[in-house]
Amino acid sequence: MDRQEIKDTIKKTLKDMMNKNDLVINDDDLFYEDLGADSIVIVQAFLTCQEKFDVLLADELNLMEPVSVNILTDLICKKLEERAS
Numbered sequence: 524m525d526r527q528e529i530k531d532t533i534k535k536t537l538k539d540m541m542n543k544n545d546l547v548i549n550d551d552d553l554f555y556e557d558l559g560a561d562s563i564v565i566v567q568a569f570l571t572c573q574e575k576f577d578v579l580l581a582d583e584l585n586l587m588e589p590v591s592v593n594i595l596t597d598l599i600c601k602k603l604e605e606r607a608s
Contacts, residue, residue: 524603529576529596536571537592540564550596553589562586568595578602 534548541564554560554568569580576599583598 524576526596526600529599530592532575533568533572533592533595536568536575537564540567540571548592550592553591556589557591565590572599576603578606 530550537548537554537558537560538544538546541558541560546558548558552558554565555562560568565586566584569584572578572595573580578599579602580598
């Protein structure tokens with residue numbers, strides 16, 4: 524799976540969880556600050572990505588730090604690379 528597919532999956536997951544299919548999500552939009560996602564949606568997004576990409580993200584989840592599509596994509600790519608090596 525390439526970076527763009529991961530980004531598209533994250534964006535679709537956020538839209539579904541927030542029930543906002545018409546929401547425009549840019550790669551650098553912060554989930555809480557820019558998109559208005561609450562902590563429950565952010566945790567659900569991390570958990571969904573864990574399942575979809577078969578990676579462990581629990582150790583990386585810090586609700587005090589801003590997270591964007593790019594940040595989460597980088598994290599998932601890093602975990603996939605670690606698993607492949």
